[in-house]
Amino acid sequence: MTYLKHLECSECGHIFDAKQVHNLCPDCDAPLWARYDLDRAKAELDRDAFAMRPASLWRWRELLPIDDPARRVDLGEGGTPMLRIERIGRALGLNALWLKDEGRNPTGSFKARGMAAAVTHAKLLGVKEFVVPTAGNAGGAAAAYAARAGMPIHVYMPKDAPPVNVNECRSVGADVHLVDGLINDAGRLAATDAKRHGWFDLATLKEPYRVEGKKTMGYEIAQDLGWSLPDVIVYPTGGGTGLIGIWKACEEMAALGWIGSKRPRMVAVQAEGCQPIVKAFQQESLASELWPDAHTIAAGLRVPKALGDRMILRALRASHGTAIAVADDAIVRMTNDVLRLEGISMAYEGAATLVGARQLLERGWLRPDEQVVCLNTGAGWKNP
Ligand SMILES: *Cc1c(COP(=O)(O)O)cnc(C)c1O
Numbered sequence: 114m115t116y117l118k119h120l121e122c123s124e125c126g127h128i129f130d131a132k133q134v135h136n137l138c139p140d141c142d143a144p145l146w147a148r149y150d151l152d153r154a155k156a157e158l159d160r161d162a163f164a165m166r167p168a169s170l171w172r173w174r175e176l177l178p179i180d181d182p183a184r185r186v187d188l189g190e191g192g193t194p195m196l197r198i199e200r201i202g203r204a205l206g207l208n209a210l211w212l213k214d215e216g217r218n219p220t221g222s223f224k225a226r227g228m229a230a231a232v233t234h235a236k237l238l239g240v241k242e243f244v245v246p247t248a249g250n251a252g253g254a255a256a257a258y259a260a261r262a263g264m265p266i267h268v269y270m271p272k273d274a275p276p277v278n279v280n281e282c283r284s285v286g287a288d289v290h291l292v293d294g295l296i297n298d299a300g301r302l303a304a305t306d307a308k309r310h311g312w313f314d315l316a317t318l319k320e321p322y323r324v325e326g327k328k329t330m331g332y333e334i335a336q337d338l339g340w341s342l343p344d345v346i347v348y349p350t351g352g353g354t355g356l357i358g359i360w361k362a363c364e365e366m367a368a369l370g371w372i373g374s375k376r377p378r379m380v381a382v383q384a385e386g387c388q389p390i391v392k393a394f395q396q397e398s399l400a401s402e403l404w405p406d407a408h409t410i411a412a413g414l415r416v417p418k419a420l421g422d423r424m425i426l427r428a429l430r431a432s433h434g435t436a437i438a439v440a441d442d443a444i445v446r447m448t449n450d451v452l453r454l455e456g457i458s459m460a461y462e463g464a465a466t467l468v469g470a471r472q473l474l475e476r477g478w479l480r481p482d483e484q485v486v487c488l489n490t491g492a493g494w495k496n497p
């Protein structure tokens with residue numbers, strides 16, 4: 114049984130019924146938060162009982178938006194390993210470095226977590242057909258979960274998206290539209306067609322449940338570290354769902370009494386060729402501006418303007434974190450170093466976090482003995 118109570122607008126605080134499908138707040142065009150009855154959950158849930166369940170996203174089912182877990186759309190997502198990476202740590206000058214390896218998820222990226230939650234919830238509420246705009250991996254994951262749910266999906270992606278993403282969508286039967294432009298252009302077309310045909314739009318943060326799936330990374334990190342949080346969590350930021358979700362998980366775990374007062378400093382890593390959040394953070398703005406001519410080899414980071422930019426920036430500031438940009442050639446070198454030194458296959462986006470950690474150490478923002486968790490958000494076989 115879920116403790117989900119209602120949805121709440123992230124800007125105006127208006128409450129919405131979670132038993133109906135929603136996209137953005139109609140007044141503010143802002144994303145909605147899923148809110149749970151955490152007081153009751155605190156009284157009734159035992160954090161240590163979760164460890165007895167199979168390692169899976171659904172281990173956390175009471176804190177996910179799904180009433181009937183038996184009807185979940187499940188491909189075996191979540192429960193990924195936390196790997197200590199000492200050799201890379203030594204090379205970087207970090208003594209307590211961990212990698213949470215999300216590349217093990219179905220479809221080879223952590224997009225699986227979000228789509229498992231969002232597709233399940235929408236299906237249970239009677240949605241019949243999906244649409245999703247994507248830089249690549251979100252499309253692949255959405256297409257696989259739609260296939261698993263036995264539902265049609267339309268995927269809109271940039272025409273220069275990695276071919277592996279186009280193929281994985283087509284191979285599971287998705288209707289793929291290649292768009293002349295970037296993910297935000299794909300998003301506009303997807304939204305128009307969603308309205309015209311009555312499809313449900315799974316775009317990043319346009320529905321409230323992909324964040325819910327991704328927040329389980331935060332629960333797992335805390336559980337793997339013995340119900341404590343690291344000093345720093347480094348996250349490769351495109352649309353920011355994972356960063357927002359992990360920070361939400363920290364707040365929920367505190368309200369549930371699962372963790373003490375320590376919070377991680379959250380770091381958003383972006384690519385030099387597309388760094389709207391880094392710029393907004395440095396300029397102390399509340400929101401970001403569209404990044405012109407966005408380009409990077411890390412397709413998941415090619416998001417010139419994130420719908421959740423305000424939520425990302427709030428989490429960075431509330432956590433005393435920061436944002437930093439890294440160069441593509443350093444990302445590629447790091448990907449190869451991690452393969453040789455640790456045998457771990459990383460997505461370029463994931464390798465970007467290690468480059469970011471090294472730069473923060475050089476700047477003195479990170480100290481060598483701090484406990485650092487980097488997220489490898491995808492598998493190396495998805496790299497172009
Ligand atoms: C989508 C994606 C990202 C960015 O994730 P957001 O939650 O949208 O910021 C990072 N890495 C990979 C591999 C991705 O597919």
Ligand SMILES: [Zn+2]
Pocket residue numbers: 122123124125126127138139140141142143
């Ligand atoms: Zn609102």
